[in-house]
Amino acid sequence: MRRSPIIGVMGGSQVPSDIEQLARELGQALANEGWIVLNGGRDAGVMAAVSAGAASVGGTVIGILPDKDLSRASPDLTIPIRTGLGDGRNVLNILSSDIVVALPGSAGTLSEIALALKHQKPLLLLGWMTSPIAFSGEDTVESLHSVHQIVERIRELLSAQN
Amino acid sequence: MRRSPIIGVMGGSQVPSDIEQLARELGQALANEGWIVLNGGRDAGVMAAVSAGAASVGGTVIGILPDKDLSRASPDLTIPIRTGLGDGRNVLNILSSDIVVALPGSAGTLSEIALALKHQKPLLLLGWMTSPIAFSGEDTVESLHSVHQIVERIRELLSAQN
Amino acid sequence: MRRSPIIGVMGGSQVPSDIEQLARELGQALANEGWIVLNGGRDAGVMAAVSAGAASVGGTVIGILPDKDLSRASPDLTIPIRTGLGDGRNVLNILSSDIVVALPGSAGTLSEIALALKHQKPLLLLGWMTSPIAFSGEDTVESLHSVHQIVERIRELLSAQN
């Protein structure tokens, strides 16, 4: 890939502080690899934390905002994409990512996990205690347990694509 | 509600024949109540079967198509909505329904179940052997076992809204 | 065409009362022909007037709403399509219409006229003093001067499609 890979990070807008901390570390680690971080752009939960982590080391952060303006955007976005589509933007989060990482969240995150499966995007779960889905395609979803493992796995996936 | 209620029926584009048969019966039963049936509009799986069932008794059938034309549309739609949005139209399937019924399907259906939970639409599962989701909000999803039960439950939900 | 034709009516949300009156007459005339009327669904301007006209004679009225709920919807819609897409829904207004009629409006209406040209939908202007567009494709847009002329022209276009 000539351009920098885009790693989408999904996750809830209201999550416990340990998940926020994990998202911050993930954002920092992804940006340190030179990868672009994409998320839902709002100034809340996993979105805000992963953006802050990536920005703290000078990374590029794309936020696919549900809104038509920046009123609820994280201040750490370098590329705010204002869609005005509401949750209609969830499918863009997935389609625009080369690889998707899903941290814990609720129904919005679940819709993004489902869309990643639908569009056959490489999908990695991080920080889930139990799998969020329980249906026949489930066994294809990898669940990893540390930021380090995620970075290693993304490196492998990117090598395989080249 | 002054206008006729809109009942959205979700489900896979490739399903076993017994699920297609269930979808056909459901479409017929919903239309017999005078309710408008909404689905994803394509000429495949649950979409085609529920449309055929509703049309067989003269019902109104809205199809929210992913395409910008009618090339893949069910011939039984009375109101084809051509969106050109691809899977970006899934959120419209949910938002435009007053009540959502989900039959078995795979990742696309799962994304619609998640979006129904996200937007707090009344959601009824029909024909699932096991729950497709496994997360904290799960216990709010009702799983029913016959077309008759679905119709009864929708009647109750509509009465409560009036 | 086996199903009823869908005639999209575009126009401003703030227009003079004579244009509202024209829209009301148009809605009534289209519904009297058995055609389905589609518009942007809001309770304002041309949208509200054409919906009221069609509803007054028992017609079917599809409203493609920018909102995810009915808070700003015309009470005369029989099929409210709640999109949550904001102005992202304008392209649906055009794609879902078999024939488009554009009454006076401002920038939103102009975007719909442009999208109708882009997607080669039959496009009829009604009630414009001067053409809203001035570019090379302009001469392909028909401008008519009465509801009667519009109905006659739509009849011709529909015959040609069958």
Add this chain to the structure above:
Amino acid sequence: MRRSPIIGVMGGSQVPSDIEQLARELGQALANEGWIVLNGGRDAGVMAAVSAGAASVGGTVIGILPDKDLSRASPDLTIPIRTGLGDGRNVLNILSSDIVVALPGSAGTLSEIALALKHQKPLLLLGWMTSPIAFSGEDTVESLHSVHQIVERIRELLSAQN
């Protein structure tokens, strides 16, 4: 503005070679100012030319693609946003830009000019022989005649926003 400004450049997918040359010079000039260039992302016409110009001097180029993959994308995009929305993405082109420049094009470009007016985005025309629109709001659209003038005007607009 803490982040780099995003300048959206609209224009046709099939344009004369002098317009392509103008688009290339514009892309180069905008990137030389440190501004991010946004366009419709396809490998055709003004989109391809402005992307190539910006990339030739190491600029950041966002492409808001109508497709769900990169099959028709310009190779010069650094940030490809894959939407899968078809022309439903036109509204994103406008909403995500801080300032919009419109080069000659046909109906798609006209829809974007209309949406820029609708959303009150600063809008500058470049390279048009005659105005593409002819309606009451028209006099608010600035038409400029060189890349140099565009850069000067954007500088003024950005100063005024800070």
